[in-house]
Structures are given as C-alpha cells and as structure tokens.
Amino acid sequence: MYLHPEFEKLTRSEIEVLQLERLKKTVSRCMNTEFYRKRFAENNITPDDIRSLSDLYKIPFTTKQDLRESYPFKMSTVPLSQVVRLHSSSGTTGTPTVILHTQKDLDEWANAVARCLYMVGLRQGDIFQNSSGYGMFTGGLGFQYGAERLGMLTVPAAAGNTRRQIKFITDFGTTALHAIPSYAGRLYEVMEEMGIDPRRDTRLHTLIIGAEPHSEEQRRRIENMLGVKAYNSFGMSEMCGPGVAFECQEQNGLHIWEDYYIVEIVNPDTLEPVKEGEIGELVLTTINREAMPLLRYRTRDLTRILPGSCPCGRHHKRLDRMKGRSDDMIILKGVNIFPIQIETILMQFQELGNDYLITLTNEEANDLMTVEVELKEFSDDYHHLQALTKEIARQLKDEILVTPVVRLVSKGSLPKQEGKAIRVKDLRKTLI
Ligand code: ADP
Ligand code: ZN
Numbered sequence: 001m002y003l004h005p006e007f008e009k010l011t012r013s014e015i016e017v018l019q020l021e022r023l024k025k026t027v028s029r030c031m032n033t034e035f036y037r038k039r040f041a042e043n044n045i046t047p048d049d050i051r052s053l054s055d056l057y058k059i060p061f062t063t064k065q066d067l068r069e070s071y072p073f074k075m076s077t078v079p080l081s082q083v084v085r086l087h088s089s090s091g092t093t094g095t096p097t098v099i100l101h102t103q104k105d106l107d108e109w110a111n112a113v114a115r116c117l118y119m120v121g122l123r124q125g126d127i128f129q130n131s132s133g134y135g136m137f138t139g140g141l142g143f144q145y146g147a148e149r150l151g152m153l154t155v156p157a158a159a160g161n162t163r164r165q166i167k168f169i170t171d172f173g174t175t176a177l178h179a180i181p182s183y184a185g186r187l188y189e190v191m192e193e194m195g196i197d198p199r200r201d202t203r204l205h206t207l208i209i210g211a212e213p214h215s216e217e218q219r220r221r222i223e224n225m226l227g228v229k230a231y232n233s234f235g236m237s238e239m240c241g242p243g244v245a246f247e248c249q250e251q252n253g254l255h256i257w258e259d260y261y262i263v264e265i266v267n268p269d270t271l272e273p274v275k276e277g278e279i280g281e282l283v284l285t286t287i288n289r290e291a292m293p294l295l296r297y298r299t300r301d302l303t304r305i306l307p308g309s310c311p312c313g314r315h316h317k318r319l320d321r322m323k324g325r326s327d328d329m330i331i332l333k334g335v336n337i338f339p340i341q342i343e344t345i346l347m348q349f350q351e352l353g354n355d356y357l358i359t360l361t362n363e364e365a366n367d368l369m370t371v372e373v374e375l376k377e378f379s380d381d382y383h384h385l386q387a388l389t390k391e392i393a394r395q396l397k398d399e400i401l402v403t404p405v406v407r408l409v410s411k412g413s414l415p416k417q418e419g420k421a422i423r424v425k426d427l428r429k430t431l432i
Contacts (some may be wrong), residue, residue: 001313003150004111004120007259012315015258020053021288023262027059030293032077035070042403056262058286062298067097067238075292076100082292088252088306089237098239106145108288112243112257113146117254117311119248120206120231122176124151127203129174131183132211133159138241139211143178152176159183160418162190169202176206178233181214181222182421185354188225189412199227208233210242212420213324213340217347222352232321238297239284245319253318254305258390260288263317264296265305266327277302281326282319300325302338330424332360332367337400339423345395347375351352351388355414355421358404362428369404371396374411 002008010018027047030036040046045058066075072088073080083100090205101109107396122128128147129430132318134140134156165187168174179187186206191198198204204226207221210233222230234254235242244261245254256263262285266273274280282299303321310318323338339358353374361368373392379385385408395404415422 003115003154006264007257008115008119008316009317010259015266015315017431018052018259019287020296022259023056023285024050026285026287026289026293027295029077030295033075034064035075036295039084046172047369048229053262054265055148057273058098058297059295061298062095064238064295064300064323065297068095071096072098073100075294076275077293078102078291087138087141087237090294097238099123099240101240102290105240105290106262108144109142109243110149110241112240112260113142114149115257116233116243116246117150117152117176118206119246120208120229120251121204122152123149126152126206127155127172127179128152128176129157129165129168131153131157131159131165131177131179131187137419138180138235138237139180142241142243143208144236153388162187163194166191166194166196166332169204173203175203177204177228178208178210180420181212181218182212182354182417183208183220184209184226184230185218186416188222189353198225204228206231210234211321212341213328215340216321216345218354219392221347231273234319234322236301238294238299240289244284248310248312248314250310253320254311254393255314255316255318257315261285262287263319265303268300268302268348274304277304277307279320279323290316294385302326328424328427330358332369332400333402335401337402342371342396342404343423345399346371346392348395349388349392351376351379352392353411354410354415356423357414360424360425360426360428367428370403371404372407372409372414374414375408376411378410384413 027050040061043060082102084103085101087099088096088098130143132139144156157328189409205228205229207228219230231247232254233246235244245256247254254350262295264283265280267274268281282301282303284297285295286293304320306318306320324340346352353376356373359370389406397403
C-alpha cells in the first residue's frame with residue numbers, strides 16, 4: 001500500500017521533526033547564493049535564527065519575480081558543473097524562469113512521482129501512457145521518470161495526434177494514462193468518432209489528470225466517459241513539476257508530501273497565515289532539493305488545507321482542489337469570479353459538452369461576459385435550446401452574481417489547444 005512507508009507512515013510529530021532538520025539544512029545551503037544571503041541580511045536574520053518550524057515566518061517570501069531576476073543561474077547553490085538538467089517555464093507573461101536540478105534532485109523527483117502513482121494503485125505490469133508535452137514542460141519527463149522508477153512500461157506518446165494516441169492505447173493495452181483534463185474529453189470524442197468504446201476496446205482503468213484547474217463535476221464526467229478512476233495531480237515547475245500533491249484512492253483532497261515541502265496558506269493581501277481550513281495562497285518551501293531550493297515560494301495558487309484525517313492512513317496534509325491562480329480571477333463589475341465556478345455549473349447540464357470559453361468585453365464602458373459552451377450533440381429543437389440557454393444563464397447568475405450572455409455552440413467548434421486549455425479571453429485589456 002505504501003511505496004515509501006518510512007515517509008508515508010510518519011505521524012504528525014515525526015513529520016515535523018524531519019521538516020525542521022531538513023529546513024535547517026536547506027537554509028544553510030541557501031546561503032551559497034547571493035540572492036538569499038542578501039535577503040537574510042536585509043531582514044536581519046541568519047540561519048541560526050531558524051531553530052523551530054515556527055521560525056519559518058521570519059524568512060521573507062520568494063516570488064516568481066525573484067526567479068525572473070535571477071535568470072538563468074543566479075539562484076544555484078551548487079557549481080553549474082553539478083547541474084544536470086534545467087526546466088524553463090515561459091509563463092504567460094513571456095519572461096522566462098529556470099529551475100535547476102542535480103542528479104539527486106532528479107532522483108528525488110522521480111521517487112515522489114513514483115510514490116504518487118503507487119498510491120493510486122499502479123504497479124509494475126501496468127502500462128503507463130503519457131500524453132503530456134515533453135521538453136521544457138515538466139509533465140513530460142516528470143511522469144516518464146516517475147513511471148519508469150515504479151517499473152511500469154512507459155509510453156512517451158507526448159501531446160497531440162489524438163488518433164495515434166488512441167491507437168497506442170488499444171495496440172499496447174495501455175492501462176493508465178496521464179492527460180490534462182481538457183484533453184481527456186477530447187480523447188473520448190475522437191474515440192467515439194473512431195467507433196472505439198473505451199470500456200470494451202481498451203484496458204484503461206486509471207487516469208491521472210492535472211496541470212490545470214478542473215471541477216469535481218468534470219472529473220466525474222471523465223470517469224464516466226472513459227470508464228476509469230481519475231486522480232487529481234498537482235505540481236508546478238518551480239517545485240520540480242508533477243509529484244507535489246496527489247489524491248490517494250479516497251479521492252478526498254491531495255496529499256502534499258511534507259517530507260519534500262513545508263506548506264503554508266496565507267492571505268494573499270496581508271501575507272498573514274489564514275485561519276485553519278480557510279482558502280488562501282499556497283506557499284511552499286522545498287526541503288529536499290539541492291540545486292535550487294526555494295524558501296516560502298508564493299505559488300499564487302488558491303486552495304485550503306482540508307480538516308480531518310484520511311482513511312488511507314497517511315498523515316501528510318491534504319490540499320483542496322485548486323480554485324485557480326490569483327491571477328486567473330476575473331473582476332467583472334466589481335465582482336470576483338473564478339472560471340472554475342462557471343465550469344462547475346456548466347458541467348451539471350447533461351446536454352453540454354466539456355468545452356467552454358469565457359470572453360470578456362467592454363461595450364460603452366459596460367463590462368460584458370459571454371459564455372460559449374459546446375453542446376454534446378447536435379440539436380435543432382430551438383424551443384428546448386432557448387429554454388436551456390435561459391436556465392444556464394439563471395444558474396450562472398446565482399453563482400457569480402452577474403448575468404452572462406450564454407451561447408450554445410456546436411460540438412467541436414471552440415478552439416482546441418495542444419497544451420493547457422484557454423478558458424478565458426479578456427478582450428477588455430486591449431482597450432487600455
Ligand atoms: P505554467 O506556469 O507555465 O502554467 P506549470 O506547468 O509550472 O507551468 O504550471 C503549474 C501551475 O498549473 C500551477 O501553479 C497551477 O496553477 C496549475 N496546476 C497544476 N496542477 C493543477 C491541478 N491539479 N489543479 C489545478 N491547477 C493545477
Ligand atoms: Zn489519503
């Protein structure tokens with residue numbers, strides 16, 4: 001049941017002892033970089049001030065901007081000759097960041113991913129297909145090495161070419177697939193076109209879905225469509241990539257591996273810790289990394305720590321499904337809206353497909369939201385479609401407090417991405 005019982009079975013107090021030991025080592029390693037030496041000096045602290053876990057609060061935050069300013073190698077704690085790989089994220093704003101890895105970092109990363117895959121029941125003998133982009137995107141190599149570490153036959157199918165992807169699934173007898181949630185829906189549509197019934201014609205039993213926000217409703221849809229169990233996987237390139245937090249078979253939140261990370265949830269405005277169980281920004285400190293440890297890194301992802309213990313027996317804290325990033329938040333007519341709230345409503349309508357697009361415009365100084373959503377099947381029952389449109393708009397208004405224009409569009413007509421889905425187009429910004 002446990003791949004690494006020595007870490008997975010730790011009690012809370014054992015986790016904390018290990019974290020303090022690893023935190024101290026990490027802090028002293030950080031002093032190899034001018035960046036952290038300066039940060040500590042500016043805040044009048046030294047590594048000796050970190051004597052307990054609560055002393056973490058003395059350390060200032062690290063931000064994405066800090067990574068950009070340290071591009072490419074300034075945050076390395078080891079000579080470049082010991083760095084064996086880097087991953088770079090272009091991010092949405094275009095300024096790149098780089099994360100560096102020693103061989104030990106890569107080994108530990110593979111261990112973390114292998115642990116996650118084992119936790120959801122995958123074993124040697126399973127055939128694991130990865131439909132992530134390879135290269136700089138960490139979902140490619142991250143899952144590749146993790147799945148190989150577990151001893152599975154691993155198919156590096158990579159992104160795109162959906163028909164080929166499906167041919168691999170059927171020819172190789174793929175039992176487990178990693179896909180971003182928006183792509184899982186696409187796979188099913190193409191299977192239907194090809195006359196393939198995933199339950200009858202494939203051996204798929206497990207899907208790993210992550211890399212982008214998705215609702216519980218979307219997960220259930222994916223499970224029903226493909227006849228699989230779908231597990232939520234959370235990671236980011238700054239924290240290596242996949243393998244940071246993962247659902248166990250209970251599917252009740254994502255265990256975050258606290259032998260690798262110290263987790264905090266802070267109020268994004270005041271930067272103070274939120275009350276237990278409240279939603280805030282996820283802040284992570286890496287405590288098991290050599291080349292480029294990060295102290296109190298502000299992820300900008302919004303979530304909360306779930307209360308209570310997990311029946312699986314692991315004491316590693318559980319994160320709630322991500323609400324989105326603070327910069328995904330839409331502010332419309334003074335109301336704060338997350339795309340995932342809209343998805344949650346849309347996915348409850350059986351008539352609707354999986355793809356939608358939210359467009360924000362500004363007409364005569366009036367902000368307008370248009371929600372286009374694909375129908376699952378063609379229909380020319382205009383009476384029904386009209387009533388459906390009205391009902392969707394009504395339910396959305398109840399949830400987000402503004403009334404959007406709802407447009408039902410035919411299946412396959414919204415633009416498809418090869419990577420993460422683009423759910424929001426804000427055309428208001430171009431007006432400024
Ligand atoms: P980029 O920053 O270019 O999107 P990453 O692959 O590092 O590249 O993306 C990491 C981000 O993806 C996370 O910070 C989070 O916002 C999002 N993400 C990853 N996994 C999940 C998940 N399971 N649920 C929701 N969002 C996720
Ligand atoms: Zn669990």
